[in-house]
Amino acid sequence: MRSLTASSQSNVALRDPVALAVASLAAIAASGLVLWAVGSAIVAAAFLAGVIAIMGIVVLARRLGGGTEPAAPVIDWTIARALASGEGGALAVTDRAGRLVCANDRYEAAFGGFVTPPSLPVGDAGVAALTAAGRTAWRDGMGGAPGLVANGAQFGVTVERSGAQEDLLVWRFVPTAETDLAADAGRLLGGSAGDALGRAGVMAALMAPQGRAIAANRVLRLRAMGHEEGAIEGRDFASMLTADGEGAIRFASEGPLGRPLRIVHVPLAAGSPSLLFLIDDDRPVVSGRGGAQTSEPARALVDLLPFGLALVDRDGRFIHMNEAFARAAHVEAQSPPVYPGDLVIREDKAAVADAVRRHAGGNPYVADMAVRLRDHPDEPVALTIAGARGLGEAAVLLSLKDNSEESKLKRQVAQATKMQAVGQLAGGVAHDFNNILTAIIGHCDLMLMRHTPGDSDYDDIQQIKANSNRAAGLTRQLLAFSRQQTLRPQVLQLPDVISEVSNLLKRLLGETVTLQIKHGRDLGAVRADPGQLEQVIINLAVNARDAMQSKGSGGVLTIQTRAVSVAEARRMGDDLLPQAEYTALSVSDTGTGIPAEALPKIFEPFFTTKDVGKGTGLGLSTVYGIVKQSGGFIFADSAPGKGATFTIYLPVHRAEEAPKVAPPPAKERVEAAWGSGTILLVEDEAMVRAVAERALVRHGYTVLTAEHGEAALELLEDGANPDLMVSDVVMPTMDGPTLVRHARQRYPSLPILFMSGYAEEQLRKSIDLDNVAFLPKPFSVQDLAAAVQVALARHGK
Template structure:
């Protein structure tokens, strides 16, 4: 065990400091008395007393042992050495400055010395991974690297922050599980396990996909070469065997008079080009089993220690043995173990497994793979490898099953994330196109209202069309919220303030039969979000809770609880969540006593248009809107439910760092005079939107020149005079709005620009690197278009 002590920290001891203070005080007192009284004798006495006191303190300091400075405990490296030395893993400890202070012998042997992490003898990319994991450990308390290779040895690294002051990092390196399974099996064959099999007469070899031997135990080497110390690595496995006319297999060195052997192939890895584990057992003339009790026990031990799922089945199709890995992979209930392999799978696959086991028990020699569905996960097929077993006593069939639970979970998460992203993009595109239609409808309604006054027969009908159009526009805003493309106006605020603003509305929405309880935690940190959108989140969750409680009890009744609480980083670390980053959060929890959410629907509730309500009673956009607003605000939302007992939605919003609070966006005062003058170049690919905008601007006094796309707009600029304002859509075929504006600015650098789009302003401003442009969101009214045009010209 190697220890490198930290360099001593030069600090002034308490006793020495007291001596200096006493001396300084005495000198000051002597000078003061000499100045005030002019008596040299008294002043000298004060100075002598201070010197004596200081000398006594120094003497006491030298006689007594030094104590550790306050707040720092002396590091007992002997205990650390003993613990690290007892570990089979390579262990090292570094301090805050990145220096190696302790390492065990295994670490020194593994890395050929005492290099300081992350500068280990691994690849450059792996050094970067170690460095990133070290930084994560300083920040979050732990970090890991799953796969490393050092000097040909596969490793995994785990780093943890430790120490009384959390000023140390413990680096632990161990074999990477599953990284080199074939190498692990080769080690078993060449080690004591292979010797135990050799003592029972079982010959074992690991053969590559090309038929070359990677490892073999000593009894195989003795039979194949004539002595146990022979080297068989890299040689052709088939050249050591011969076959007679009856198909009996013997060792070539022993000739046709040698003892026949049974060859058993064990498919412990799946895929093409993987090695194969081969066992050879002497064939006996009698019908008695070739293996005695000792060999059978050794075989059972070998199956038990296999790192992959393995099970033995007899000729009647019953399980003889299954190792722990097989139990985990097959979701076996230890309280009710299966009797037959068919008991593990769904009913449709029972016959397939039974036929395969009967075929291999009857003499089929080649291994086969079957895709089956386990009872515990009927939606996820797994691969079951089946091979015939010869000369293994009662065992007739060998089953191999890989535990894909973690891999399947990751696949489902990636598929869900991909699906949500694709649906979000679709929702954003649908909202954009729908906004164009609504712009035309609302614009025509405004133009018609200019020709009608209240009291006309058509006035109320036009107003109703406009109101319905505005309702449709709110649906598009929900779609944009789900796809995280909505325009937000974030502010620094406190969650209790948002809840209090919406409480009166919630009481009216819930009705008198539902009890509303609101509680607030202490020391809540501020969050940065759009208050209006957060109110929308609370309202949507409350309405869903009300409907769930009515579904459970049509007569009404129930309780809705809204709670705010502070969640510290230490609590998040204890959650060990793969989704929620470690940080400080302010949480909003909404719980109800309704019917709950069925487990099969829990993973789909945030998808747009998914609803469990009756046809016509729900759009399926409520929770998807909540999801989009929370995500766009930088937060996280989780849903938990017990069917029949209610549901709980928990929203985590990151605490905003201390600083200047964000001011609310000031409302622009609407001026009464919208009349304008000048030439406006209007570029819009949608005919109906272009017609409405042209009529609206013309009615306000502008001279309007239109273009149906970007190329046509550039032609108008090249042919005609300079316009006073350029109004353009953002998304257009062939040449989009920003590209067209960049070309136009080359001709007229100070040309005012007004962009129109159905997408969010923030998203567009991030993707458009053009200065001094205004933005108008679709759908817009005639008045909003006139105000935006006036403001763009006024700012110029």
């Protein structure tokens, strides 16, 4: 997926000056009008001065308040791209301003570059269809434009409104190759499906847009060509028919004594192959729904086709619908609808009725509409409307696609996109808080060096430090949710982890809740952080306890482990669970259960069903982040009043599978943190830089400070020769890794100690440097001094 927003971002800087110039001209013009109306130059000058003052206040407020527009959250399009790649189509994303935000490689190949939709090389009619589909998507959430041709290839297009703020359009272009369709039609019509139609008295053929036959079933070949294996492919179908003076149509091979035919043409999409059905005109008719009449073969035809079809008469009433249509429209057998408008919400009734009326009156074109069903108004569906002829009283053919699975995938993509954006926000907030907490904890440590137990201020300082450490725990929760915390994974068995935490659980659950632990056989080892895994179990157990106690009595909490084979994972058929071996951990309770409307939101940050003041909404978000960062999957199942079950699937670890990123060695403990040498300290946050400098000076080091990477390079160019560089990772203008690469051109063996509020694993994936140590924020004075001494000792200094 390629991002195409860089060019558009260069225009942002021009907005404020242009707007200021326009506003200034407007103010001068307004003062001129005041002078003309009042006739007083003093009043006009005072008016102009007031306007200029207001403009100055606005500009100053924007600058002080960060007037530049906040950067849009970076969205991870991996899932959307995987879906598009799996469908074999091109994908593009545009924003509210109509700019192309990103597109995949198939899009570039299909349209000869990154052209912004709807201005694609598809002809004027295609551009108009794409424009209409985009408007429909902005209004209803989904639009479509089938049968577009670009560079000799044919595409079907769907447009979906998406994004955390619903400010993006996702354009999917799925190729529809005629050769593949012909092969499939030949196989179906020449096989059992075509024979079934023949037994019902229906002759079927697939026709190219030019009127030539692509494939046909046996009974049509027999009637049109004289024998079942007649070569019908590529022949002009009209040349095989004849009409008499009364308008009766027959096969030319049967002559004037042949049985007359009724022809039903079903256009699937504009410009694409269509289905042609021929029925003997002397077949009896039967009454359908609403008193209308339709032929028995026509009903059999509609029932046999695999996609949802319904027949509507000239008065707009349903005559017949097949099971696929009823399933897609969520029609109940005991209360069938009378009109197509009965299926949709009130806002769409008029549009559907008008479209049905136009096609019943002879409109030859196929229309696609995005409508919302009455029983499922949240998910727009595509309704295709075409005129029908030769089906008795049926005048309109409706087609509706069952998109329940597609809607499920869309919700999952939207949820993943939202969680990605919120996760990035949480990670950034945690990083900033870690800087603040580093300064607070560091200053507390420096003050404690001047106070001893018993001093009047000692207890107050200890209290400040204790609360700061509690706040540091909250930032770790935010990092866990955003999957950016530092993990120490180990190869372990889940029963061992549960055994370690079981005694704590018994105390947390209380006397009214019974804890049951069950372990399966042949459990595979998993690779995870045992401490974080214990946190997952505790969070789930506490939530279960609260749910059971809310019923006014206790209950049973069951923790169970079991092995999941590849075959079982395949049978589960969940699109989000890859086929592999897993060790499953389930936590079940007998509480009140989770309401159906809340179940899709339980892993969202700050969402809670508890009373105000009794829950932060971060518990399950933290569980979700830890599980996903560990490479696992978590699912929740619940029935109201019957408790809830959370199941975690962790992939089985194989000994031959080495981790992609080797975990850093454990910190070496030193008895004393005093030392000597020159330290180059680079930190853009002044408060962190100040406390780190004082801490290192107190422990015997000579400290050179720099507020950013350029200042540090200037010190090195001036002849500074530090024994160790202690640097932040994320800094403006020049980040820590870039600084280190420049510094090592002058001092190749210079040891580096990075300090950062972001996760070490995330940083190591993006930093390709040797001899680098990490110190996570927030840290104490003792932590910093010990990390510096260890880094120097490893390099013999």
